Amino acid sequence: MRKMSPEDGAPKIRVRDLDFYYGEVRALSRVSIDILPNEITALIGPSGCGKSTFLRCLNRMNDVIPGARLEGTILLDEADLYAPGVDVADLRRRVGMVFQKPNPFPQSIFDNVAFGPRVLGMASGRLELQQRVEESLRRAALWDVVRGDLEAEALELSLGEQQRLCIARVLAVEPDVILMDEPCSALDPIATLHIEDLMQQLKQDYTIVIVTHNMQQAARVSDRTGLFWLGELVEFGETENVFTRPGNPQTEAYITGRHG
């Protein structure tokens, strides 16, 4: 059974009346959503609907875009992400991101995973760093594949393995939340299922938000699904309900494939 929303448990991320602008263009309007801890939240919707923009608001990746402007509030563990004085580097450590195309650094497998802990000074010595790398690779279900040769080039791994390496790289800096932007769109069906299996294990310890064009994937992996439409969150609910009896006619049209 999928979890119901805990009555007393606070959401991991609480978004209220979020508006987002690229210059004059309003990309998100009045988005309010509670993202619950240890759940997978899937965001779906046609291209340009705002779902990736929304995802990038959650770790302030949009900050670097000139002319970008945000109104409303986003709270992580009840603390305002956009309050003055927030350490953005630490925020991005706590809210990690996995991208559409696997993007390992042109380094060894070990150095890829060790990168974050090294930069952030999270390991006091070689042994601790090794332990952290191993633990991260184990959690990303990659340890058994790469344990024999951690010094091999990351780019020699298959695409699916590279994506799991990128997940291990995120895990190595002990995040709370993992954002995934189309994490399987470059992968074949078997590698996709590996990632989906991995997500089920990871949600025991982390909160996951995934943007996907693949509605069957949203249905398979997520506890809750939100549909973005022209910058608005038009439907958000338990995945089972969204895919069997959606409340909104736009959702019905979109998930039955009757909208372009």
Place this chain on the structure above:
Amino acid sequence: MRVQRTLYDREFARVREDILRLGGLVDQALERALESLRQRDRLLAKQVIEDDAAINELRFRVEEACLALIATQQPAAGDLRAVVAAMNIVVDMERMADHAAGIAKTVIRMGDEPLLKPLIDIPKMAQAAREMLADCLKAFVTRDASMAKKTAGRDTEIDDLYKAVFDELIEIMARNPSTVERGTYLLWCAHNLERIGDRVTNIAERVVFMTTGDMKELNP
């Protein structure tokens, strides 16, 4: 932009046609079963039993088509409910035909024994069931939940008629135990019709589920 799900729509239209065809065959089975009882026509009864195979086959064909639709078209929401409803509806219809065949078997078993009492309520039960089936199928095609709900409500007519037949037959049999065998034949016929009423109520429930997403008993 509105996109057509041409392939899905075309395949589901075929399923819908098969369901209507199946409904026609079930209705015919019921009509003939009752006629065989009324006329004591064992040949016609035998025909009803033989025709049941074609109904079973059509049921499987619809189930296969629905399975293929789920596997290849991945329907969701209203489309998914329609496919699932179709799979349930054909099972209920196939069982209705089994009950019609049950009446036909009783007719054959009765041989030339005269009926214990004139047929009054039993044909009324059959008539109500046939009308309900026709209305359910209409509601299915037009996606009319309120019509389906109204139709389900008519099952109490069949239940009341069943109770009347049952009480009357039990009374006759209690008074004169030598009538028990002939009484039991009619009890079986009435019982089959009562079950048919329940099956058609299930179909109404599926039509409501398909159109609204509400899954609940309509005539508990």
